[in-house]
Amino acid sequence: MALLEVWAPDSKKVEVQWGQEVLSMIREEKGWWRLDAEGGEHGSDYAFFLDGEGPFPDPRSLWQPQGVHGPSRTYDHTRFKWNDMAWHPPPLSSSIIYELHVGTFSPDGTFEGVVNRLDYLVDLGITHLEIMPVNGFSGIHGWGYDGVNLYAPHEPYGGPAGYKRLVNACHERGLAVILDVVYNHFGPEGNYLGKFGPYTTGKYRQPWGEAVNVDGPRSDEVRRFICDNAIMWFRDYHVDALRIDAIDTIIDISALNILEEMAIRKEEIQAELGRYFFLIAESALNNPRIVKHRETGGYGLDAQWNDDYHHCVHTVLTGEKEGYYIDFGSLQKLAKALSETFVFDGAYSMHRGRSHGKPAGDLPGSRFIVFLQNHDQVGNRAFGERLGRLVTPGLLKIGAALVMLSPFIPLIFQGEEWNASTPFLYFTDHADPELAKAVAEGRKEEFASFKWKKDDVPNPQAPESFQDSKLNWKEKDEKDHSSFLDWYRKLMKLRKSVHGLSSGRKEKVRISFDENAKWLHFEREQFSVACNFSKKSQIIEIGEKRSGKVILASDDRCEIRECGMFLPPESVAVLGPPGIRI
């Protein structure tokens, strides 16, 4: 027996295509329709008719083997044999995260392709894999943020079974898995949710259109749709953490914010399964409430991304001033981010045209995830250039050290560790010709400026936008790239092996810098990091750290001298106490 059920509160009649039959479903409470159908607990196709219109796939479909427009297929989660029953993920405070996109990470572009590279990632020093959305979306390839089948892993990646094999393989190797989930909008193609119920509301708008209805009439079931989805990833896919996309576009004025509701549900399943799970927000709100404990008025999430830190490092390295980078670009702001976490803690943001944020206060660095590069910061550039295309190798290594030795949790983006030459472009594979055209034109318009000729901007729908974004694994060991790989390995080893560098406490980071001479020196516990961003060698004041030694440097000429720290052009050195051995 397969229990088929669907929420369709406005429908007068709901039927289901089941094998050759069309069966009437039974209306139950709160707009739910149910039917116990004969046979087919696993592997049977079905689709719904709403008042005669259809067939439509199940909004909670667990398997969409024929894509977003096709029928749903029943899936029995109990069939998979897990090998990870003794598994516990490490605490976030000790993590080093690797963000990857399944379609471009390996030549295959599948979950299996990722499995094949896991040993490399473990050897590199990674503790957590962060996987860009695997929910079902239109076409074969795409970033995944246009998901419409939130409960069904993308079939071209390997579907539900493939994703389970990947998570299982990660856990077998001691790797935790973070999954990127999108609850702020639904994709434009294959989105039949609106046929079933009020999943969105015209009351609020977000960048992609109507907001998801989490506080309006009949939002209880929409909130359940979201929260149940989060719990499914934990329970049925053994995912360790969720990275919740752009929470600032989920508008919720209700007393129980949906993020807090998710945190409550997470605490419940932690207790039930006896395993730790984590919720991480991508938040541009600079609102400490997101990650504060519920007991002190917070929503109780475990961590959040901190874009301010990225923007500080990126602008100091590149000198870029476009868009939101206008708000950054000084060592003073980088120093503020290092010590205060948020640059915008109530300060005026020119980009936003208003004051923004609140002080992070006593929140420890382990509640904030930082990065030198990520899919957005690379892929939302017109040409998807990685940072290595924009700055010198010396500056790139400083950037890596600023992230990897920060008081925050570091995240690196696939291929960053060897300064991959491949871009990460914006690519889509929509079938609807109107939508395909709109996406292509929209992208051109977005970047139409004095800097770029309109027709030079790559078309997201072009097959080469996807193909060109695939990592070229051959170059990893090539001369120009292996020195970066070596640098990242050393940084990760340092962070992981030295007590205090991956601390979960709120730290007092002592910082000195010279905006004109372009150097910055910050101290964490008994270590310090000295950066020379300028094209000239210089000796910088490092105070009592002179009694220590250089334990890691991007340039062999870095050395402690009587008068201070000697740094060649565009170099970085890590200083530690004399007794230390890495």
Place this chain on the structure above:
Amino acid sequence: MALLEVWAPDSKKVEVQWGQEVLSMIREEKGWWRLDAEGGEHGSDYAFFLDGEGPFPDPRSLWQPQGVHGPSRTYDHTRFKWNDMAWHPPPLSSSIIYELHVGTFSPDGTFEGVVNRLDYLVDLGITHLEIMPVNGFSGIHGWGYDGVNLYAPHEPYGGPAGYKRLVNACHERGLAVILDVVYNHFGPEGNYLGKFGPYTTGKYRQPWGEAVNVDGPRSDEVRRFICDNAIMWFRDYHVDALRIDAIDTIIDISALNILEEMAIRKEEIQAELGRYFFLIAESALNNPRIVKHRETGGYGLDAQWNDDYHHCVHTVLTGEKEGYYIDFGSLQKLAKALSETFVFDGAYSMHRGRSHGKPAGDLPGSRFIVFLQNHDQVGNRAFGERLGRLVTPGLLKIGAALVMLSPFIPLIFQGEEWNASTPFLYFTDHADPELAKAVAEGRKEEFASFKWKKDDVPNPQAPESFQDSKLNWKEKDEKDHSSFLDWYRKLMKLRKSVHGLSSGRKEKVRISFDENAKWLHFEREQFSVACNFSKKSQIIEIGEKRSGKVILASDDRCEIRECGMFLPPESVAVLGPPGIRI
């Protein structure tokens, strides 16, 4: 010298009509334009031209003697001589609030008319006057929620000087003043704010149109417009508290909620002036965060309205089930409101079609204001009927006791104390014929149902809708009314004179009730209130309270008997310890 200044960030040129001259203003930082004009610190008319368009009144005009479309007039706040320099308002926990509408409270319909009745209110037992909006709005009369001159007391009421005389007269008599302020929308007529800047945003909608822009680009100055307004009432008008209208329609996702910003500003002026001020929210969110201390993650407001309590009492008395009353109507819910404050503390609301609210937890009753009637609950009925038109005198007296002896802060609505026979209709006085027509038609449509014939619904624009709503003071001492006045006096005296009834602590209210027999008995400290809602006499179980005595009753036949409390039909009795004297 008069310093003229205005925020007009999008204008290329701003001029001011000053006497016979049109003077160019000087652009300064953040979109502000300023000019030191010769003479005229008080009583000089002026208006602005924006890029040649105008003249428009000043958005921060302190005086609009010619109405919403007329020029602004300079006003020197230092000219008024206050007599209240030693004044301190009582704490909210000990307050009894009287809500009044200036236009209909007295025959004159002015601030002066209110002054003439203050001694009566003091004698009645009132501690706080809550005055419906006095901000400038279109026409002569109206409720005031369609304000457009937020800084200028309505001229037909007596303008700035008249309002100061009223507040001063209140303080001279020991009465505190609460002012109703509207920050969730601006009125439809005379609203030139959009000419000056982005005061509203299309990102969110609220019931009256676009939301006020408190979290979008250039919202800093809109927030200042609001916060400075609040501070003006405290500083320049000596108002003791603000009642902030419908805060659930102020949509703000920024890290520092505008309500919290107002609370911070309030704390600052408290420290500066050495006097207590209070912020009270009209909130339908059932979110304890609004009134929790900032230290524990709250916004730090002092109190909020609790509509749940009203709806419980109203539906138990009237049996009404329309609109939001569908969610109430049982003694069980009334008991929940008495003990838990919020009926909707996460529970499902049929009217909203979703779960609503969060538990109020340990918040004391003194943070919640309750009422048997108020301008909305009376005036938003098609015929503006007071409760005395809907229920028997006996039930009305029970209702008054349930509010006045509750653990919350009681508020009564003008004339309620003598069961005034006059309605409180919705009335407007818009000059724009299109708007006038729309308001009239809108009101008809709103109430078009099987219950009412469309053309029977009073037209808000009709002069008699306003005239009929004026209190008829003659009836106060008439036989049919004086018994209510006597009842209210006794209830207020009891609440004020007996220690524990106006407590500011979180209380454990013990309640017993019988839904079928229609009685409810609740105990607060050593007192209890026994209510018989039925049309039959009955003896109810009152446990150990049998050893006490009846200290107040709506019916002389109420008495304690061996087997319990005897209550005649539709009666209420207050029991206390034997030694008590009122």
